[in-house]
Amino acid sequence: RSTKRVGVANGSSSAAKHVTQLPFQQLSPKANQADTFEEFPTSLMSVGKTADDGTISIFTKDGVTVHKEQDVLITCKGKPILIGVRDEHGRYRIPLMQQKGQWQPRPPKKRINAVLQQANSVYDLPSTEQGIKWMHAVCRYPVKSTWMKAIKAGNFIGWP
Numbered sequence: 409r410s411t412k413r414v415g416v417a418n419g420s421s422s423a424a425k426h427v428t429q430l431p432f433q434q435l436s437p438k439a440n441q442a443d444t445f446e447e448f449p450t451s452l453m454s455v456g457k458t459a460d461d462g463t464i465s466i467f468t469k470d471g472v473t474v475h476k477e478q479d480v481l482i483t484c485k486g487k488p489i490l491i492g493v494r495d496e497h498g499r500y501r502i503p504l505m506q507q508k509g510q511w512q513p514r515p516p517k518k519r520i521n522a523v524l525q526q527a528n529s530v531y532d533l534p535s536t537e538q539g540i541k542w543m544h545a546v547c548r549y550p551v552k553s554t555w556m557k558a559i560k561a562g563n564f565i566g567w568p
Contacts, residue, residue: 410443422447424427436461456498478565489513 410424424443429434429452432440439461442453455465464480466473490513492502503514543564547555 412443414445416447435463436465439463456494456500 410427410439410500412424413421414424415421421568422445424445427435428442428444430440430442439457445452458465458474461559462477463486464472464477464482466475466480490502494500504511520525544550544555
């Protein structure tokens, strides 16, 4: 028996009936745990719960795909048109503000904007040796023993 209640689009809430497990072997048992609702005739899945499990979801006009984080490299050619945040309840929200009677996305704060404009790339360097030197500098020049310990712990997967 489930104790979960969720808010729905019309402003009311709906109570779940049962807890069940989804059949996705690539997700953890926690991410596979789901609740059933009699009011919902089709399946709903928590994007937040799968994101907490180390996945990236890509939504397009045709559908959605879910990937493990380590299998994804996203390159953006331009600035984002919308920027959202995840609140303390795990919901994704795009902050809006009213301007001249129209709802508009709120511009990102300076701190977030600075991160969006930052670009660090090792792909244009001519050799693996220069790539390693660049990565060592990016990590603020750790001593060899510290860096090797971090590499052996799996903190630099994908680095040369």
